[in-house]
Amino acid sequence: MVLSRFWLTIFISSILFVVVSLFTGNNHTIDYVLNGKKDDPILISEKYLNQVPVFIKDSIEKAPDQAMVINRDTTNIDTSYVYKNKTIKIYSGVQKADGLLPTCKNTLVDLILPLIAYLAFFCGLMELLIISGASGKLAKILSPVFVKVFPSLPKNHPSISYMTLNFAANFLGLDSAATPFGLKAMESLQELNPEKEKASDAQIMFMCLHASGLTLIATSIIGYRAAANASNPADVMLPCIITSFIGTIAAFLIVGIKQKINFKSASLVAVLMVLIATIVGLLLYVNHLDLIQKNAFTANLSGLILVGIIVFTLLFSFAKEKMFIEAKTTVFEAFVTGANNGIKTGVTIFPYVMGMLVAISLFRNSGLFEIISNWIAFGFSNMGVSKEITDALPVALLRPFSSAGSRGFLIDSMNTFGADSMTGRLSSIFQCSAESTFYVIAVYFGSVNIKNTRYALGTMLLVDLICVITAIFVAHWFF
Incomplete structure (x- = not known):
């Protein structure tokens, strides 16, 4: 009985937390929770090319693979900017566990x-x-x-x-x-x-x-x-x-x-x-x-x-x-x-x-x-x-x-x-x-x-x- 209630508690509370984070803007997508794999980069935002800083826009347009990695600082995971299908997907951090x-x-x-x-x-x-x-x-x-x-x-x-x-x-x-x-x-x-x-x-x-x-x-x-x-x-x-x-x-x-x-x-x-x-x-x-x-x-x-x-x-x-x-x-x-x-x-x-x-x-x-x-x-x-x-x-x-x-x-x-x-x-x-x-x-x-x-x-x-x-x-x- 205790195990069942604990299982339900962590299951339901985790789902509610994910949904609330999505609608409050803390999460851009919940797909990683369902389909992501451990250590995959997490998508945090998606923008048009003209919405990012100019130096990032220029760098992406010049890059052969139309991607760019920006080092925010030495203590954090790199933030990646990937241009595809007229939008730029921004990734930061990695997934803690498989979806x-x-x-x-x-x-x-x-x-x-x-x-x-x-x-x-x-x-x-x-x-x-x-x-x-x-x-x-x-x-x-x-x-x-x-x-x-x-x-x-x-x-x-x-x-x-x-x-x-x-x-x-x-x-x-x-x-x-x-x-x-x-x-x-x-x-x-x-x-x-x-x-x-x-x-x-x-x-x-x-x-x-x-x-x-x-x-x-x-x-x-x-x-x-x-x-x-x-x-x-x-x-x-x-x-x-x-x-x-x-x-x-x-x-x-x-x-x-x-x-x-x-x-x-x-x-x-x-x-x-x-x-x-x-x-x-x-x-x-x-x-x-x-x-x-x-x-x-x-x-x-x-x-x-x-x-x-x-x-x-x-x-x-x-x-x-x-x-x-x-x-x-x-x-x-x-x-x-x-x-x-x-x-x-x-x-x-x-x-x-x-x-x-x-x-x-x-x-x-x-x-x-x-x-x-x-x-x-x-x-x-x-x-x-x-x-x-x-x-x-x-x-x-x-x-x-x-x-x-x-x-x-x-x-x-x-x-x-x-x-x-x-x-x-x-x-x-x-x-x-x-x-x-x-x-x-x-x-x-x-x-x-x-x-x-x-x-x-x-x-x-x-x-x-x-x-x-x-x-x-x-x-x-x-x-």
Whole structure:
């Protein structure tokens, strides 16, 4: 219900803002909101040749392509004057996101189709793990811990192994694997859900822990920083881990209090200690490596573990081939069956993802997001917050809405202020220590047709805020 109202609010308010801007003269056209593409120049005016200054008119008439670019100043995007069909079109600024129609197309072509491919492959592997009995063994091992975190789960339930693989993939930065495992977990949890259109306690806990974004190897962030010529691209790794870990603990505590979970359980404390020891151990190991070794380690660890999971699944399935025969199938046929289920899941979530991304596209292109973010930055600056922090806030504000959009702000902040500046580093921490909340909710809850997400959205946004505040303190502490 909350998600639906939020979706309607940003959709309707963005449309109204665009229409009002058109009739008040602030916008010359709304076509860019519907058909424009990201980074395209925005048409702000159209005039006849005799209505522009003489020096522009003369320059256009002399130009071979009848176009002219005027540099207004060094801090703003160039203004372009293009003469065509007896009128001069004036462009200034660039579009923040794809328009409504390109977003619909790109959601399918650039997002859903690749996601379906990932789902097909990893759901095929999941089918092998199920039939071979590997997932059941994993669930049995971890059941004592998971039944404390998810009290409504029966002992040794299959969802335990799926959630474990999802958390592990997120932990290692394996996004392509994390989503299929997570969707399989949601489907498994939905089987236990007595109210099929309403999120269960277990689903909310899983979603909030997933969205808290605990990451050990921030491979993509290191890559962006290396491309921006950072002196040490991996220097934000420890701040990212600390920030995301605090976010995960906050998510567990907030949801746990709501669901009245027993935090004094010895198994929970033991797992937490093991997790902390693992993080500290890996950090100590990485810290003694030089720059080249750090880059190699962070680039290869996740890939090697993913390959290891694939190899283990295939070898274990081959060793347990009798179980496939008993199930009247073969290893390959079981893989194909799982892959088909993955494709069906991808088709199911497409409308949910498209609807959310279109609303976000309108929100960004309408100018509302920019106005809100500017006011927030203005409020922080008046509270005495340094400009280095306020310059990084657009990444934090956009991160819950769009990973690609916040990534664009991240790259821009590093190009503008420098990868080794406080703004560049803080932007990197913002990007890696949170999740695209609205996208995740649309994908995961949409995959099982849940319409009432209860308090999941509010909790996830609160955790996002905690991660932002933590990132600021951690960045000041380290840098």
